[in-house]
Amino acid sequence: MINNLSELHEAFVEWIYDHSDRAPLGDVDFQEFSDEHGLDVKESFTLLRQCKERGLVDNRHSTMGTPIANLTGYGREWVKQRKERRSDRVLRIAAARNGLLRWLWERKQDGAYMPIVDDVLKSPESMFEGERLTLPEIDRAAASLRAKGLISGVMVNERFGPVRAETTDSGDRCVEQCEGNVSEYEQRHLAGHTTYNIGGDNKGIIAPHGQNIQMNATFVEASKAAEIVKYVEQYRQAAPVLNLSPEASTELAQLTDELEQEANGPAPDAGRLRGRLQRVGDILNSQVVGGALGNMLATGALELIALLT
Secondary structure, X not given: OOOOHHHHHHHHXXXXXXXXXXXXXXXXXXXXXXXXXXXXXXXXXXXXXXXXHOOOEEXXXXXXXXXXXXXXXXXXXXXXXXXXXXXXXXXXXXXXXXXXXXXXHHHHHOOOOOOEHHHHHHOHHHEEOOEEOOHHHHHHHHXXXXXXXXXXXXXXXXXXXXXXXXXXXXXXXXXXHHOOOHHHHHHHOOOOOOOXXXXXXXXXXXXHHHOOEEOOOOEOOHHHHHHHHHHHHHHHHHHHHOOOOHHHHHHHHHXXXXXXXXXXXXXXXXXXXXXXXXXXXXXXXXXXXXXXXXXXXXXXXXXXXXXXX
């Protein structure tokens, strides 16, 4: 018996989604999926029950002897968003870069010297939203990491990045301080620049090294920006189950995208972040959204505003 059926949850729900259009009333007999993964009847029904508990599938039309599943509205939206993320080139580039860096760091801790970069494709670090990244994507990720000084390695004419590589001291710090998130690491350590973290609403003049610089905005620390990015991700995970009108859903999607872009920028502006967070809180506190989850997210937006004040 498989020790951990949770490893199949995401693949199972997407498989049901891909086969729903061919099934009457959306009822999907998933015996083929069970056979493919070596599941017996007991394991098949256990998998179905576990995914039901997550709110992703149902079995309202099934008979007692046949494992049949139906997608819930939440499950259908979850798969759609997963597929959209999977086809997003920006997200794929980030996943390849971060995954490769973490994998090289792990090999270094294991005592491996200059492992073959392509071997990352045999590891979970090369998976993105249930799909294996490609060799060209890994090659470009290796080239990017080398250009940023996070890895060093052996170069050949046929490739953009090194074919054998290991993490540098900077690469080690990126993994150990930022869990291998290259964008977050770069925000904290802008190469070749001095970062001035200015609290409050200071719009006066500062003079580093005797140079006068007029400040027209208040910038936030990387740790606070990271909290905003985390909040955006929490909202996106909750969005499918919120009672949003189409108008509110569209506006909140745009606002959270703008929050993420601003927070991930080299100098996040506190004023712009506060304004968008206030609007997010207003929408979530309105009659458009009900329930404890909406209230919790609204409170989270207001707490972030206070953090930026």
